[in-house]
Amino acid sequence: MSFDEFLHLLKNDQDELICKAETKRERKYGKHITFSRNVFVPVTHQCRNRCDYCSFVSDDPNTWILPKEYNEIIMKAKAEDCKEVLITLGEKPEEKYQSALKFLKALNFQTTVEYVNYLCGVALEQHLLPHSNLGVLSSSDLNLLKQTNASMGLMLETHSLRLMDEGKPHQNSPGKNPTLRINTIENAGKLKIPFTTGILVGIGETWQERIESLQLIADISRKYNHIQEVIVQNFNPQENTPMSDHPAPKEEDVLLTIALARKILPAGVSIQVPPNLNRERIITAINHGANDVGGISPITIDYINPNMIWQEEQYLIKELNLAGFSLKERLPVYPQYEKYLNTRMRGIIEEFKVDEKFSTSEN
Numbered sequence: 001m002s003f004d005e006f007l008h009l010l011k012n013d014q015d016e017l018i019c020k021a022e023t024k025r026e027r028k029y030g031k032h033i034t035f036s037r038n039v040f041v042p043v044t045h046q047c048r049n050r051c052d053y054c055s056f057v058s059d060d061p062n063t064w065i066l067p068k069e070y071n072e073i074i075m076k077a078k079a080e081d082c083k084e085v086l087i088t089l090g091e092k093p094e095e096k097y098q099s100a101l102k103f104l105k106a107l108n109f110q111t112t113v114e115y116v117n118y119l120c121g122v123a124l125e126q127h128l129l130p131h132s133n134l135g136v137l138s139s140s141d142l143n144l145l146k147q148t149n150a151s152m153g154l155m156l157e158t159h160s161l162r163l164m165d166e167g168k169p170h171q172n173s174p175g176k177n178p179t180l181r182i183n184t185i186e187n188a189g190k191l192k193i194p195f196t197t198g199i200l201v202g203i204g205e206t207w208q209e210r211i212e213s214l215q216l217i218a219d220i221s222r223k224y225n226h227i228q229e230v231i232v233q234n235f236n237p238q239e240n241t242p243m244s245d246h247p248a249p250k251e252e253d254v255l256l257t258i259a260l261a262r263k264i265l266p267a268g269v270s271i272q273v274p275p276n277l278n279r280e281r282i283i284t285a286i287n288h289g290a291n292d293v294g295g296i297s298p299i300t301i302d303y304i305n306p307n308m309i310w311q312e313e314q315y316l317i318k319e320l321n322l323a324g325f326s327l328k329e330r331l332p333v334y335p336q337y338e339k340y341l342n343t344r345m346r347g348i349i350e351e352f353k354v355d356e357k358f359s360t361s362e363n
């Protein structure tokens, strides 16, 4: 379908759009909704960018996680049966902070990428699978991290340069330049890195920009076949940020964006909605085309949305079962992309497959 046809559907026949999206999800995924049991590791809150909606970013040099602290987190994750180590941090902190360079140098690392690669190696030693999101990366950095990551991620957020204009949320964030982000996502495709991306809904983008961002991701997915999931993340206003008074997107708009994502993206790409950001409407979101609720951690909070606590796994299971769905655990790499990984990571995956509770099927 063309952009005009999607826009027409959105404006004139929303019921048909929702019905088509739900049918597409049902055909591919049936009644199975997936999640990954993870531990969330915010390696540092220092970041070269300043997005107007972000409460994660901080100048504080003490936000760096030391190897000893990290080891403790990993052991706890192991004890809680987590499979994924989600590594998130500010983008290229050493470009902005001398303290970041000093921290890295004291540990004999030149760059944040080298440190994260080390941390991922530690997770692999404990037979946990890393998924890192470091922001914009060069091809050589992606290639290094490919050796220690089961998958990686970078939100496109939006393809619109307009949101970098003065007074817009990305005005102080060079790393949010869509050209740089598209390059990173495409380079990950060239390197066959299983990848997660997504859009951020409600930061001032238009419907046209939302549709075009999703079409762009769909094109990249068809070209490189590495995008395993697309997150439809709704903007969640945070206190003490420039956008604290900016309204959250309307429920109807979030749900229609989910339906559009399902319609626009290839059926094999999971549509992920964070359950903590869709607390009262997770079933409705699924009925609009979502099939995955992303990472849920039994031991750490969502550091990006600290005001939104994750539901407990048992609570989600109950809620889904009542609506006729089942919650299945998955790994940070989807089965169809395991072939992209090295033998070490594939060995760890084989160990997980021995556990009968664990879903390894594509659906």
Ligand code: SF4
Residues within 6 Å of the ligand: 047, 048, 049, 050, 051, 054, 055, 056, 057, 089, 090, 091, 135, 173, 175
């Ligand atoms: S949203 Fe990400 S890139 Fe933007 S300031 Fe926060 S940590 Fe940095």
